[in-house]
Ligand SMILES: Nc1ncnc2c1ncn2[C@@H]1O[C@H](COP(=O)(O)OP(=O)(O)OP(=O)(O)O)[C@@H](O)[C@H]1O
């Protein structure tokens with residue numbers, strides 16, 4: 001069983017696929033899945049995207065430097081929303097970020113991360129990388145390395161990494177295991193090249209799996225065979 005995990009969730013986990021906002025059924029499902037793993041004492045960091053609110057590329061005619069900042073703020077909105085929902089469900093949660101000063105958001109301080117984990121908190125890292133021109137996948141890779149995670153799980157709407165986008169191609173074939181080099185060379189767009197590169201440099205294992213399948217998160221953390229694992233070599 002993995003004891004220290006960074007979970008990256010697409011914003012659409014909160015809204016449902018191709019939807020916007022917060023969907024009660026999806027949020028309750030997310031809470032149930034997180035509760036299952038928090039009960040095992042897993043030290044869990046979460047990076048949440050903002051596809052349910054704003055993606056930088058959604059704003060036509062707005063400079064990327066500005067629209068990306070709007071996108072990053074969306075991740076803070078999601079993080080605060082989750083903090084409240086988690087805490088109502090009895091899951092102790094702290095939100096950390098470098099992009100905003102707000103009463104319920106703490107500044108990221110590496111020395112404090114272990115204190116939060118030891119006190120039984122889930123840590124939500126909000127604000128992506130803190131820089132425009134990136135995505136929360138890259139933010140997740142950085143935070144996974146920073147929190148010394150054993151595994152970065154990307155919880156998404158597809159069952160793993162395929163040889164091409166399975167939402168577009170019916171004949172896409174899924175990998176069980178793939179190396180960072182293969183993922184980068186084949187330009188498999190499930191994650192940014194930047195995210196794969198950071199994970200490669202620090203040998204951070206990645207697991208891509210369908211978050212919408214019951215118990216998948218728990219199974220992934222138990223080391224069971226779900227999704228696609230990205231490793232240094234096969
Ligand atoms: N080779 C591939 N294997 C699997 N999925 C792929 C591949 N290429 C592209 N995809 C697509 O990557 C997408 C991954 O979505 P992801 O969970 O990262 O959502 P996002 O849009 O980045 O997040 P957010 O909703 O927070 O903005 C899926 O929609 C999937 O169809």
Ligand SMILES: O=c1ccn([C@@H]2O[C@H](COP(=O)(O)O)[C@@H](O)[C@H]2O)c(=O)[nH]1
Pocket residue numbers: 010011048049050051054055056057067068069070071072073074075127128129130131132133134135136137138139
């Ligand atoms: O490091 C980052 C992370 C995110 N952004 C902007 O936020 C949105 C939402 O993130 P998703 O990963 O797409 O869910 C993204 O589209 C960017 O516009 C950023 O600028 N820098």
